Structure formats: C-alpha cells, structure tokens
Amino acid sequence: MTGDEACAEGALAAGCRFFGGYPITPATEIAEHMAERLPQLGGTFIQMEDEIAAIASVLGAAWAGQKGMTATSGPGFSLMMENVGLAVCTETPCVIVNVQRAGPSTGLPTMGAQADMMQARWGSHGHYEIIALAPSSAQEIFYQTITAFNLSERYRTPVFIMTDEIIGHMSEKVIIPAADRIQTEWRPKPSGRKDRFLLYKPGKNGVAPMPAAGEGYNVHVTGLTHDERGYPEMSVDTQAQMMDRLCRKILDNRDDIIMTESHHLDDAEIVLVSYGISSRTSMAAMQQARAMGLKVGFLRLITVWPFAEAQISALAERVKGFVTVEMNLGQIHLEVMRAANGKVPCHLVGHPGGTIIAPDQVIATLKEAF
Numbered sequence: 001m002t003g004d005e006a007c008a009e010g011a012l013a014a015g016c017r018f019f020g021g022y023p024i025t026p027a028t029e030i031a032e033h034m035a036e037r038l039p040q041l042g043g044t045f046i047q048m049e050d051e052i053a054a055i056a057s058v059l060g061a062a063w064a065g066q067k068g069m070t071a072t073s074g075p076g077f078s079l080m081m082e083n084v085g086l087a088v089c090t091e092t093p094c095v096i097v098n099v100q101r102a103g104p105s106t107g108l109p110t111m112g113a114q115a116d117m118m119q120a121r122w123g124s125h126g127h128y129e130i131i132a133l134a135p136s137s138a139q140e141i142f143y144q145t146i147t148a149f150n151l152s153e154r155y156r157t158p159v160f161i162m163t164d165e166i167i168g169h170m171s172e173k174v175i176i177p178a179a180d181r182i183q184t185e186w187r188p189k190p191s192g193r194k195d196r197f198l199l200y201k202p203g204k205n206g207v208a209p210m211p212a213a214g215e216g217y218n219v220h221v222t223g224l225t226h227d228e229r230g231y232p233e234m235s236v237d238t239q240a241q242m243m244d245r246l247c248r249k250i251l252d253n254r255d256d257i258i259m260t261e262s263h264h265l266d267d268a269e270i271v272l273v274s275y276g277i278s279s280r281t282s283m284a285a286m287q288q289a290r291a292m293g294l295k296v297g298f299l300r301l302i303t304v305w306p307f308a309e310a311q312i313s314a315l316a317e318r319v320k321g322f323v324t325v326e327m328n329l330g331q332i333h334l335e336v337m338r339a340a341n342g343k344v345p346c347h348l349v350g351h352p353g354g355t356i357i358a359p360d361q362v363i364a365t366l367k368e369a370f
Contacts, residue, residue: 058096062093131160137167197218260299265299285362
C-alpha cells in the first residue's frame, strides 16, 4: 500500500475513530482512505470547509472522548497553526499529519520536501514544546502513527507526523499485525470525587487526567492563561505555572519520547544525520562510503522534536564531523550545528525540494569535506 494508506490504517489500529479534514495534495489519500474505512468501524469522517475548521473539529472530538486525527500539507499546515497552539495550551491529545511538499506558497504540490520542520517546532505563537515524528517508509508510518497516538494520549499533547510526498505516494509492502499484538494507550482518566476534580492538576509524569465533556466533571476549556481548574487567571504567576507544566511534561520525559536509530557509530569518524525519506539516501550513502574504506556512521532521527541534542553533543566529543542530509536548505542542520557547539565541522547536503537526494551527492560531500 502507499504511505498515505498505511498512515490511515495505523490510525485506525491505534483507535482513531474521528477524522476531520480538507483535501490537499499530497495528503488527500489519507482522508479518502479514512472516509471509506471509518464508517466500517463505527467512526466518523467529516470533510470541513477548510483546514482551520478541520483541526478545530479534531480538538472538539478529543474533548468528546474520541481519538482524532487530521492530515494536510504545507499550506493547510500553516492554517492549522493557531489551533495547534490551542491544543498545546488546553492539553488536547490529537495527531496531525503533514505530508510535506515543496513550498513556499503553492510551490510544487506533487513533489516532496522536508521544509516544514522548523514550522513544526515553532509554527504557532508563544513558547511551547512539541512532539514530531519522521517515518521513513510505508511500514514505519503505520507503526509511527500508532506511536504518535500513544504519545499524544500519554502526554495530552498534539503530535505531528512529518512525512512527505515521496513516502506518501510510494507503494511498498506493509505488514499489519493482528489487533491483539498492537499496544494502544488512552489518556489518563480522573478518579475520586467529581466535585473536587481539577482539570489541569498534574498527575503521573506531570500529566493531568482528562475526562470527556458530559461525564460529570467540571470541564472548562480555554486558550486563555488558566489555573488548575481551567478557569482564566490573568496573572504572571499563573502564566509561569501553566507554562512550566506544559513544557516540563515534555522536557522531563525526553528519554521516553526521543527515538533514534544508529548504524556504525562505535567506530565512526564522520556521522550522517538524517530523517524521513532522506534517511534512505543516507543509509545507501553510508554503505557505499564503508565499502570505500571511509568510517562513516549514521544517526537517524525518528523523533525530530524534541531534538536528540544530547546524542549529537556526545558524538561531537569524539567524531571528526557531521553531515546533515535533508530536503530543505538546512533546517535540522541548524540544530545539529547547535548541538555540536563548534567542536567539529558540520556540512549540509540539501536542496529546496522536488526530487529525492541521491547518495552520490552525499558521497561527493564526504570526499570534499573530509
């Protein structure tokens, strides 16, 4: 199946029963597949009038007790950003898929890119922490969609799946396991006296339990700065307390959230850093470089946000340099440079989107730089 179809099947396997979306290339196939499959499972698909309404409907579904998802591409991702901030502020679990295409503006609608990575981190206003995953195949997008739902439920936060047109439209073998072999999670539920319940009082892992509207608990949801009851409280102290809770539940659990994959790092002198579709280029380049006698290792970022800063920093203490491979002009490369902290040279193999990066481009940079 295609990556888009595998993403939709992963969402269904994770327990997603609501999809609100608006058609946009190259993410439309996710919506089409969900439109066909959700009614078969007692779920709800709704095509909204635009991407702003799409993400708003997903947040509403979450507070009604459902697992919800939407899927879009760059222009729609931009429109969703205000409500992404609302989801962060109100601690609303949901999954947002960005099947990236080359931009800015309308750009190349039918050609891939990885240029929305910084938008995923900082696209909404204010300071916040976010989780973003970058699968590299149709099989992995199936599993990472399940992981995205589990993380979003565990930490009551929106989670991004940052895929791209190439993965979305490429057909590959996908093995879907039996339902009883798939581990799914649900948001922590409240217990105790309903009249004493505080909607945003942190529990396990710094995450507050979350009831659905209509279950008898006091549920007041607002994008204003709010106290543990959920009531607006316009004070500097309340803002500081709220922001500390929102950031700490991600930052304090980075070891649980951050996933990477490594190859030949033990003896590596040069490390390729990549994610998503470009990691397949990097894997091929690493294998070619090894055959040439170059001690090249590969660090694949499965979780892009939070960034694997500690891992890059530790590698910078002993390797000769980094090469970041990504289909943009150097977004995650900036993070690699920051984490390396000037200890070793960092080089970029990138372009502004369209075709996949060829392994030969990586090999040429390795030869020239090292």
